[in-house]
Amino acid sequence: xxxxxxxxxxxxxxxxxxxxxxxxxxxxxxxxxxxxxxxxxxxxxxxxxxxxxxxxxxxxxxxxxxxxxxxxxxxxxxxxxxxxxxxxxxxxxxxxxxxxxxxxxxxxxxxxxxxxxxxxxxxxxxxxxxxxxxxxxxxxxxxxxxxxxxxxxxxxxxxxxxxxxxxxxxxxxxxxxxxxxxxxxxxxxxxxxxxxxxxxxxxxxxxxxxxxxxxxxxxxxxxxxxxxxxxxxxxxxxxxxxxxxxxxxxxxxxxxxxxxxxxxxxxxxxxxxxxxxxxxxxxxxxxxxxxxxxxxx
Numbered sequence: 205x206x207x208x209x210x211x212x213x214x215x216x217x218x219x220x221x222x223x224x225x226x227x228x229x230x231x232x233x234x235x236x237x238x239x240x241x242x243x244x245x246x247x248x249x250x251x252x253x254x255x256x257x258x259x260x261x262x263x264x265x266x267x268x269x270x271x272x273x274x275x276x277x278x279x280x281x282x283x284x285x286x287x288x289x290x291x292x293x294x295x296x297x298x299x300x301x302x303x304x305x306x307x308x309x310x311x312x313x314x315x316x317x318x319x320x321x322x323x324x325x326x327x328x329x330x331x332x333x334x335x336x337x338x339x340x341x342x343x344x345x346x347x348x349x350x351x352x353x354x355x356x357x358x359x360x361x362x363x364x365x366x367x368x369x370x371x372x373x374x375x376x377x378x379x380x381x382x383x384x385x386x387x388x389x390x391x392x393x394x395x396x397x398x399x400x401x402x403x404x405x406x407x408x409x410x411x412x413x414x415x416x417x418x419x420x421x422x423x424x425x426x427x428x429x430x431x432x433x434x435x436x437x438x439x440x441x442x443x444x445x446x447x448x449x450x451x452x453x454x455x456x457x458x459x460x461x462x463x464x465x466x467x468x469x470x471x472x473x474x475x476x477x478x479x480x481x482x483x484x485x486x487x488x489x490x491x492x493x494x495x496x497x498x499x500x501x
Contacts, residue, residue, distance in 0.1 A: 232495045239491020245484025253301040263294035266449040274467045284469040286459060295451035296477050302452045306367055306436045311425055313371040318378020319421060323409050326386025343376045352435050356444040366445040370435050378421055385417040419496040427489030430482035437478050453478050
């Protein structure tokens with residue numbers, strides 16, 4: 205009877221096993237209150253970005269009303285208005301779309317680059333490892349924000365150039381993680397068996413090694429989201445990111461710095477948005493690290 209129950213509980217396919225593994229990971233993540241709070245913040249950011257028009261009650265983020273300049277938060281304008289009479293609530297909501305776009309684009313660039321560089325260096329070793337890791341060390345030697353400012357200044361202002369500048373400075377840590385994982389995985393028995401079967405190096409890397417590095421890279425990427433958001437906001441604050449009249453949180457903080465003492469809401473509210481979203485990603489990253497930790501029970 206127990207054997208029958210055991211066979212019934214076993215996954216019937218690889219897809220079912222993956223679904224069960226994902227369900228267990230999700231359950232462990234939600235057991236952590238702080239991680240669940242971080243996940244709620246991230247999901248709220250995604251929902252705000254996707255349904256920005258609805259959430260902002262179809263208030264145009266760039267509509268100016270000079271007769272309503274610098275109004276304090278109230279019933280008509282929940283978060284007040286800025287120096288051009290634009291509704292700050294609508295601009296914060298639409299700024300979530302810009303922030304999420306930057307984060308998604310940077311993540312789509314840095315993760316593949318970091319995995320490719322790190323896995324290649326760890327698997328091939330020798331001169332390949334030396335060259336790739338020394339290039340990585342050069343990028344790591346500079347503070348990320350300073351290097352991003354240099355790239356953004358060279359490329360010119362704009363969201364696209366800001367994404368490129370951030371991506372060029374954010375990939376080295378992922379390369380380091382992928383290399384460390386690859387060096388360990390490449391010594392395993394199953395990789396040796398695949399090599400004996402005559403598999404090509406590219407197949408070994410992308411079918412057998414890179415998938416095992418993904419969990420560590422995902423955790424690092426989630427923890428790094430806060431840094432990406434802060435760097436993007438810093439570029440926007442200095443005028444090297446999103447350009448007017450685009451609603452971007454860093455640029456909104458910059459617009460309110462001259463009136464921060466008298467009309468505090470102009471700079472404080474987008475600053476709080478940056479803080480809350482960054483905190484949410486950090487909490488989610490901590491939770492994912494606990495979930496993917498092989499030493500966790």
